[in-house]
Amino acid sequence: MNWIYAHLLTSIIFLPLVGLLVTLAIPSRYEKTIRVVSIVTSSFVLLLVGKLWGGFAGSGEFEFVEIASWIPSVQIFYRVGADGVSLLLMALTAFLVPISILASWREINRSVKAFHALILLLETGMLGVFASLDVFLFYVFWEVVLIPMYFLIGMWGSKDRIRAALKFFIFTMAGSVLMLAAILYSSNAAGGSFDVVAWYAHKFGLTEQFLLFGAFAVAFAIKVPMVPFHTWLPDAHTEAPTAGSVILAGVLLKMGTYGFYRFAMPLFPMAVIKFAPLMLTLSVIGIVYGGLVAMVQPDVKRLVAYSSISHLGFVMLGLFSLDPQAVEGAVLQMVNHGISTGALFLMVGMLYERRHTRMISDYGGVARTLPVLTAVFVLITFSSIGLPGLNNFVGEFMVLLGSFQTRTIYSAVSISGVVISAIYMLWMVQRVFFGEITNEENVKLPDLRVREYWVLAPIIILVFAIGVWPRPWITAIERSSNTFLGLTKRVEIFSPTASKGAENAFPSFVRRGEGR
Amino acid sequence: MMPQFTQIDWSSLFNMGLPWIVIFAAAAIAFLTAALVEEENSLFTPVMTLVAIAVAFALSWGRWLSPLPGLSFGMLVFDKLSVFVWLMILFSAAISVLLSIPYLAARGFVKPEYYGLLLLSTLGMACLVSAGDLLMVYLGIETMSLAVYVLAGFLRYRAASNEAALKYFLIGAFASAFLLMGIAFVFGSAGSTNLAVLAERSTEIMAGEGRSFYLFGVAMLLIGFGFKIAAVPFHAWAPDVYDGAPTPVTVFMATAVKAAAFVAFLRLGVSVFSAGGEVWITVLSVGAVATMLLGNLAAIVQENIKRMLAYSSIAHAGYILVAFPSIVSDPQGAGRAVLFYLFAYILMTAGAFAVVVVMGLGKDEPTGISRLAGLGKRRPVLAATLTLFLLSLLxxxxxxxxxAKYYLFLTAVKSGYIWLVVIAVINSAISAYYYLRPIVVMYFKIPSPLVGEGQGEGETHALSPFIVAVLAITALGVAYFGIFPSNLLAIVTGSF
Known part of the structure; x- marks a missing residue:
């Protein structure tokens, strides 16, 4: 137990792997045991993350840092640590995984063992991505995430799953190999080290920054996804099984925004200045375009998928407007989107289990047969469109308020996204749940089961908690986002003579990192 | 500067050559068994072969561990490099033998001379990787290849096997001619065929009037090696030969033959590329790009897994060539990266082909990718191992x-060939397309009852213990050295 507390991050990252080994050892006919083992494992991970949060000081530096020798001859180390943003995203991951497993109790009924093994592998990969401070380690986890998600879509997806899985894989792979080339180059330029703190301290040349930022940004923009790299998303989200969609939208997209936050922006500040207009434009296009396309989708799941493009646009807008409030809002929005969109996918899955269709036109008037499900759905819809008092409002408001100070025009255009999201979500709710029952099959549908209450209850609590009392979440990320801004806004590379004075602008741990 | 033949220390030569003598003796026993004993389906020869390989491996491993410095006999060089590569070659020879036992038994074509030929070829590789002289390179390549020509056509009742042997023989003879001509030109311009002498004098030769002859000679050598490692545009034989040859022989060709040829190429490169670097950098870079691109693009359209792996092996030769331009500025780094890659490549290729052997254990050899349909359900462990190998290749x-890829590309980046690396990683992304196809077929497609009936007969039997051994060793190696490459890296670093 002491070892676990001393190596909290390592325990969190690799506990799912232990669960995976246990799962593999259970004969595949004991399906229920396998499900229970994976739920218990992922719940323990959540407990440990709670423990992590309890010990988190919010200093703005990396905490819980663990360093171990891995491949010393090429300066690769096992180096993990968490700042506020990592912590929040790890918490989101640990929160969504047990819920997804619980939600798959009935939906997944073939190759149960493989499914749960893959989910646990996926959890290790995602947690590792958010905790890695060694860029090589980060890349390893980044790629580890790819494989299980590919299998989840390909094996348990719906009709067009093979094409969707391949598209997902090739898009992500194309981005990440470019990132690999950039990582190789950067580590060579930074003296062979893979320590991200050492990279922060290294001053990349101007042209280097532009090219390296380009390579990193493409990899991350594909994952976010930003227009025009978004085309894999609707297919993957729509074809994936419910658990896959929840994790894909809830966590995997955040790997892209987190990559911008951790690597692409603070490492290459000059490139951020240069490319900010482009990135902001793409974000705003994503916000408006994603919303407009969502409006005309005949398929509920596809509608929710397109809404993700719009929501993630707000996150990118917040990050690139380089305003403290906007950045905090953006990070909070990463979590909020995971919760709300995750919940929407869960409930679309519940509807699908009952009616075996995702077409809006097949529903209508379901509110009469499914009153509780409808109530929850409407609540989450309100959360998703940013009703005050619910979680999304806080983040979206902070992003818009902050970006309005520094990037007025982009912010002004983005506000239309809020309106559009209200239109497509409410219109969809109206067509699915309200009105007369037009389809005979909708007359007799069972309402929420006990298990489904358990799936949705924690989410509803969080939706209110963040909406009413966002303080603890924002405190956790405040200092970290200041550090991020300090790194991203440094401009000392312009004039080498001025760099001595600018040294002091570095956060303390970066200066210490130089000495290593 | 001529090597002093009279001063050879025979006892140390005997010490060094002891593993070779063991292998030769085993080969002789195999041929004698073939001539004297009517043996059908006996395990005597393969087991004897494996024991000989194990003894040679142990002796060489002891040699690698010993702190004594390497010895050069002029023609033959026994340094850590040659010992390490020889260990890799013995390893892949052992894997080929293990795979051959059930493969030949399933066809009722058990002949002791098969193993004798395999051992003789291994002996040729020993000469090749220890060669300190171009003539020894030639001798090694010929000994190695002659045995493999016969092995490729060993299933003499099968037209494809005969075709493979003939093609391989004709192309091989062609390549040998290029090599010989190159050696002649180099000798004419440099006055020596010794690699150490060439390394010392190449700058001087390049400045002198023999320059153009020397360049021409080395270019001919490059072409000869280009054939042996199946680099574009000298690759055309590889898919047909890999496809037609018995699968265990394909494994042998794709791993041991390739590794031996690459290491000899590496030695040649370290000796001659430093002088007149620019020319060779251009040639090698263009070769690397062409080889990667063609291998990957052609692999996409293959319907047969053996052919797909053949093209993938061409692509991997291209990846290895990415490190070759770095020889000029950083011979040590390039050498290490190539060695590590070769080792990794042997593990994953041998593993992937082992699964192909399992597919083909019936009477016919169903190697169409579509025949893998539903393997994830019928043979979950086998499918999972194949997935592991494919992901590793990817x-x-x-x-x-x-x-391995990372280490290789790092070397190229360090020497400033970032554009070459960018092309290489884009190629990796392209290769995802075809490496994923067997996975899609195994797991994602629900086999239609019509296709499902005609699965390979081999699949209905329990796996042969020999194949299980191969799969276990290679899969564990791929996973272990992937997560903890430190030890292997230390061995590679100690070898070059």
Whole structure:
């Protein structure tokens, strides 16, 4: 137990792997045991993350840092640590995984063992991505995430799953190999080290920054996804099984925004200045375009998928407007989107289990047969469109308020996204749940089961908690986002003579990192 | 500067050559058994072969561990490099033998001379990787190849096997002619065929009037090696030969033959590329790009897994060539990266082909990718191992294929060939398309009852213990060295 507390991050990252080994050892006919083992494992991970949060000081530096020798001859180390943003995203991951497993109790009924093994592998990969401070380690986890998600879509997806899985894989792979080339180059330029703190301290040349930022940004923009790299998303989200969609939208997209936050922006500040207009434009296009396309989708799941493009646009807008409030809002929005969109996918899955269709036109008037499900759905819809008092409002408001100070025009255009999201979500709710029952099959549908209450209850609590009392979440990320801004806004590379004075602008741990 | 033949220390030569003598003796026993004993389906020869390989491996491993400095006999060089590569070759020879036992038994074509030929070829590789002289390179390549020509056509009742042997023989003879001509030109311009002498004098020769002859000679050598490692545009034989040859022989060709040829090429490169670097950098870079691109693009359209792996092996030769331009500025780094890659490549290729052997254990050899349909359900462990090998070939961490690729590209970046690396990683992304196809077929497609009936007969039997051994060793190696490459890296670093 002491070892676990001393190596909290390592325990969190690799506990799912232990669960995976246990799962593999259970004969595949004991399906229920396998499900229970994976739920218990992922719940323990959540407990440990709670423990992590309890010990988190919010200093703005990396905490819980663990360093171990891995491949010393090429300066690769096992180096993990968490700042506020990592912590929040790890918490989101640990929160969504047990819920997804619980939600798959009935939906997944073939190759149960493989499914749960893959989910646990996926959890290790995602947690590792958010905790890695060694860029090589980060890349390893980044790629580890790819494989299980590919299998989840390909094996348990719906009709067009093979094409969707391949598209997902090739898009992500194309981005990440470019990132690999950039990582190789950067580590060579930074003296062979893979320590991200050492990279922060290294001053990349101007042209280097532009090219390296380009390579990193493409990899991350594909994952976010930003227009025009978004085309894999609707297919993957729509074809994936419910658990896959929840994790894909809830966590995997955040790997892209987190990559911008951790690597692409603070490492290459000059490139951020240069490319900010482009990135902001793409974000705003994503916000408006994603919303407009969502409006005309005949398929509920596809509608929710397109809404993700719009929501993630707000996150990118917040990050690139380089305003403290906007950045905090953006990070909070990463979590909020995971919760709300995750919940929407869960409930679309519940509807699908009952009616075996995702077409809006097949529903209508379901509110009469499914009153509780409808109530929850409407609540989450309100959360998703940013009703005050619910979680999304806080983040979206902070992003818009902050970006309005520094990037007025982009912010002004983005506000239309809020309106559009209200239109497509409410219109969809109206067509699915309200009105007369037009389809005979909708007359007799069972309402929420006990298990489904358990799936949705924690989410509803969080939706209110963040909406009413966002303080603890924002405190956790405040200092970290200041550090991020300090790194991203440094401009000392312009004039080498001025760099001595600018040294002091570095956060303390970066200066210490130089000495290593 | 001529090597002093009279001063050879015979006892140390005997010490060094002891593993070779063991292998030769085993080969002789195999041929004698073939001539004297009517043996059908006996395990005597393969087991004797494996024991001989194990003894040779142990002796060489002891030699690698010993702190004594390497010895050069002029023609033959026994340094850590040659010992390490020889160990890799013995390893892949052992894997080929293990795979051959059930493969030949399933066809009722058990002949002791098969193993004798395999051992003789291994002996040729020993000469090749220890060669300190171009003539020894030639001798090694010929000894190695002659045995493999016969092995490729060993299933003499099968037209494809005969075709493979003939093609391989004709192309091989052609390549040998290029090599010989190159050696002649180099000798004419440099006055020596000794690699150490060439390394010392190449700058001087390049400045002198023999320059153009020398360049022409080395270019001919490059072409000869280009054939042996199946680099574009000298690759055309590889898919047909890999496809037609018995699968265990394909494994042998794709791993041991390739590794031996690459290491000899590496030695040649270290000796001659430093002078007149620019020319060779251009040639090698263009070769690397063409080889990667063609291998990957052609692999996409293959319907047969053996052919797909053949093209993938061409692509991997291209990846290895990415490190070759770095020889000029950083011979040590390039050498290490190539060695690590070769080792990783042997593990994952041998593993992938082992699964192909399992597919083909019936009477016919169903190697169409579509025949894998539903394997994930019928043979979950086998399908999972094949997936592991494919992902490793694709270069997904944490497999050994990823770290090998990473290490290779790092060397190229260090020497400033960033554009070459960018092309190489884009090629990796392209390769995802075909490495994923067997996975899609195994797991994602629900086999239609019509296709499902005609699965390979081999699949209905329990796996042969020999194949299980191969799969276990290679899969563990791919996973272990992928997560903890340190030890292997230390061995490689100690070898070059």
């Amino acid at each position: 270069g997904i961490p944490p497999t050994v294929g990823f770290f």
